[in-house]
Amino acid sequence: MNKIRRIVTGHTEEGKSTIVSDAEIDGVSISTGKHFIQLWGNDSIPVHPDQGVMSPNLDWFPQGGGHRFFVWVVPPQSQKENERKSKDEIEQLLPGFLKHFEPDNPGMHTTDSVDCTYLISGSIVLELDDNQEVELFAGDSIIQNGTRHRWHNRGEIPAVLITTCIGSQRHN
Structure with missing residues (x-):
């Protein structure tokens, strides 16, 4: 999945x-088989x-009140990772993406958003705190x-x- 057709509506004057x-819309790959296509966001x-125009230069995840709509592909863990982009390359392809990830805990991340995700095909496991896991199958959805x-x-x-991400606020 390298491209997805996107049709956008808006309003005339x-x-x-x-x-x-x-x-x-072209996607980007950050490692072998790991692919992202951002379809919309503000x-x-x-x-x-409105004129149906997407804001330019967006970070990957939305700010409070913002939103993102994207497709992403996660390869099986058994698939050999032949090519992985550097952190600088990932930042260029997916601005703001890495700042949400924990450097000492690969893959673990937190975003200030409500993420509504639907699994189109395959299966995937979501891991939360304390090693709590849930497996999703094609047709399942999860709200984070x-x-x-x-x-x-x-x-x-x-x-x-x-996934559709809706930017939220975090109270500590």
């Missing part, structure tokens, strides 16, 4: 609905009528409320997921 764009609450977590694909095929 007269307030009529219209197709603003119809394009194929860092503010949408106001309509700013929880610390990491993902494991212990299956035989890539897991393909689609």
Whole structure:
């Protein structure tokens, strides 16, 4: 999955609905088989009528009030990782992505967002604190409320997921 067709609607100056764009969106790979395609996002609450334009230069995860919509692919753990991007390359491809990850605990991360995820194909394990795990299968969904977590694909095929992240605020 290297590209996905994205159709965006918006409004004309007269307030009529219209197709603003119809394009194929390229994804990025950060290691062998680990692929991300950001389809939409903004860092503010949408106001309509609008022109159907995505904000430029967005961090991967949204700020409070913002949102992201993306597809991502996690290869099976058994798949050999032949190529892995450097931290600088990942930061360039997925701005702000790595700052949410724990440097001493690979894969574990926390975001200030509500993540609504649907597993399209494959299976994947979500690990939370205290090694609590739940396995998801194609057709399952999960709502994460700013929880610390990491993902494991212990299956035989890539897991393909689609997520909408809604930026939230964290009170400590």
